Amino acid sequence: MKAVFSDRQLGHRPAHIVSSGAAVASPETPARAEILLAAALALGLEREAPADYGLDPIRAVHTERYLTFLERIHERWLRIPGASTDVLPNVHPDTRDAVYPASAVGQVGFHVFDGAAPITADTWDAALWSAWTAVHAAREVLAGAPACYALSRPPGHHSGKELAGGFCYLNNSAIAARELRGRYEKVAILDVDVHHGNGTQDIFYECDDVLTVSIHANPVRFYPFFWGAADETGAGAGHGYNCNLPLPRGTGDDDYLATLEQALGRIADYAPGALVVALGLDASGDDPFAGFAITTRGFGRIAERVAGLRLPTVLVQEGGYPQPGLGDNLAAFLGAYCL
Numbered sequence: 001m002k003a004v005f006s007d008r009q010l011g012h013r014p015a016h017i018v019s020s021g022a023a024v025a026s027p028e029t030p031a032r033a034e035i036l037l038a039a040a041l042a043l044g045l046e047r048e049a050p051a052d053y054g055l056d057p058i059r060a061v062h063t064e065r066y067l068t069f070l071e072r073i074h075e076r077w078l079r080i081p082g083a084s085t086d087v088l089p090n091v092h093p094d095t096r097d098a099v100y101p102a103s104a105v106g107q108v109g110f111h112v113f114d115g116a117a118p119i120t121a122d123t124w125d126a127a128l129w130s131a132w133t134a135v136h137a138a139r140e141v142l143a144g145a146p147a148c149y150a151l152s153r154p155p156g157h158h159s160g161k162e163l164a165g166g167f168c169y170l171n172n173s174a175i176a177a178r179e180l181r182g183r184y185e186k187v188a189i190l191d192v193d194v195h196h197g198n199g200t201q202d203i204f205y206e207c208d209d210v211l212t213v214s215i216h217a218n219p220v221r222f223y224p225f226f227w228g229a230a231d232e233t234g235a236g237a238g239h240g241y242n243c244n245l246p247l248p249r250g251t252g253d254d255d256y257l258a259t260l261e262q263a264l265g266r267i268a269d270y271a272p273g274a275l276v277v278a279l280g281l282d283a284s285g286d287d288p289f290a291g292f293a294i295t296t297r298g299f300g301r302i303a304e305r306v307a308g309l310r311l312p313t314v315l316v317q318e319g320g321y322p323q324p325g326l327g328d329n330l331a332a333f334l335g336a337y338c339l
């Protein structure tokens with residue numbers, strides 16, 4: 001199996017994020033990508049760099065005004081007297097149907113929904129290469145590989161059609177799913193990150209050609225707070241094609257695996273031609289976000305069940321933050337695809 005990654009993805013290094021009102025160092029560091037890459041290579045995966053695939057695969061998921069915003073906002077921001085070095089929001093609309101402002105400050109509030117997605121001079125470049133990593137992995141699978149690992153960093157599943165937040169700028173998993181749709185009539189996304197994939201839900205909420213299934217810590221007491229309830233099931237043509245399976249904080253291997261069976265049943269009923277796994281590893285009991293208590297062996301058991309679907313699969317890296325077991329957890333998951 002191949003591990004797709006570009007060193008260009010390392011350029012994004014925000015000075016800080018805002019967490020509980022405080023300016024703190026981001027756990028979403030270039031070093032975490034290096035830990036994940038080392039673990040994938042130690043497992044025997046073959047490293048491959050993505051190509052530049054242009055904006056078309058990204059336009060399949062995000063709006064034009066959002067992409068223009070992401071590309072140019074840092075340069076515009078620096079022209080504001082007294083502005084911070086990295087772009088961060090300090091105002092938000094009460095709904096996203098609000099008037100679209102011309103001001104840089106207003107547009108940042110419109111497009112960036114929290115303080116955990118600062119935009120630096122290198123963010124656009126790193127996010128593009130992260131998205132192209134997902135495109136490249138999807139094309140590997142379209143070319144006949146049973147599975148491919150996209151080490152997408154920065155991650156993507158909190159990024160909506162025109163929203164950044166939660167360390168995410170471009171929705172790599174959604175971009176991979178749209179790429180797979182080029183051949184397969186139906187594609188499923190299974191999101192195992194401890195946080196709800198609100199961006200992925202936003203993108204496909206009214207679609208019936210991409211089934212979205214997310215297992216995550218209940219948002220009533222966990223990020224992203226405003227999305228991820230079980231009664232969010234899709235709208236219009238997409239009604240019934242968005243499946244949220246929230247679980248209590250502290251959920252361990254056995255309870256998680258029982259819920260995974262429901263998720264896999266839903267995917268089997270849908271009968272997709274291919275699968276994207278939004279591969280967050282922050283469900284680990286040792287992750288700094290401490291949402292679930294999945295063990296390294298648990299990640300292996302989860303992966304065995306998912307691999308048992310025997311679908312062409314793109315594994316797209318989402319969350320999972322530096323802690324001593326991070327690399328082992330990735331190896332446990334990818335190991336099920338190397339047999």
Ligand SMILES: [Zn+2]
Nearest residue numbers: 193195282319
């Ligand atoms: Zn997460």
